[in-house]
Amino acid sequence: MIPQPMQTMKQLAYLSLIALALVACRKDKADSPVDRDYTAAVDNNRAEAYFNDALAQSDAANKDGELPCAVSITFDTTATPRTMLIDFGTSNCLSNDGRNRRGRLLVTYTGPYRAPGTVITITPQDYYVNDHHVQGSKVVTNVGTNGDGQPYFTVTVNGTVTAPDGSWTSTHSYQRTRTWIAGSSTLALLDDVYLISGGGSGVNRNGIPFSMLITTPLRVEIGCPHIVSGVMQITPGSLAVRTVDFGSGACDDQATVTVNGITFTIGG
Secondary structure (H helix, E strand, O other), X not given: OOOOHHHHHHHHHHHHHHHHHHHHHHHHHHHOOOOOOOHHHHHHHHHHHHHHHHHHHHHHHHHHOOOXXXXXXXXXXXXXXXXXXXXXXXXXXXXXXXXEEEEEEEEEEOOOOOOOOOEEXXXXXXXXXXXXXEEEEEEEEEEEEOOOOOEEEEEEEEEEEEOOOOOOEEEEEEEEEEEEEEOOOOOOOOOOEEEEEEEEEEEOOOOOEEEEEEEEEEEEEXXXXXXXXXXXXXXXXXXXXXXXXXXXXXXXXXXEEEEOOEEEEEEO
């Protein structure tokens, strides 16, 4: 049967609508940005490094009574809680670990680091690392020993990191368990090794909130200024999970971020 003119017109109109829909669909896909942004991972990695560093500096200052680049370390053992003020001065000083620091770290502690129940609070005061302004607090509580006889601590951080030029600020809040797996039987500091587990959240420099979960414990060796191994997952808003891998044990500032099958290398 030969289609009637009206029927033919309807068919053509229908086919045209389908074609337009397909073109629009393809255009939407072409215009959609590829989700490969790893800003949240970079911001979180920097905060991890700087707040871990604050505790490492405090540990070293308390043990040795001095630090490279520290202008002064002042103890007040009559105050309750006791205090230690680490002053790096008002100008950048480059340490052997490759980081510039200036400003102060105020440390309060209710007892010895090794004593169960001791609470240590670290508060940056006009403090900068590599010209990034670090603010907030880090609270470390000695919980005692676990089932394996290893000392462990709860760690809470609430802080911000601001760019050297002040153009952005990222916020960070996390809760961790810090297990002392090596070096607790000696008074030396450089043989201390910790495994860190837990999670947290934050808001990256672009105002996007993110959640974070450690899936393989992070290994921190006091003799190294960087996280040497471990894996965490970061999820910015409703976007895909970003997997951050700190490597297999090398003391370097490198980590990889994998998102949607694409892997990037970032520095700590």
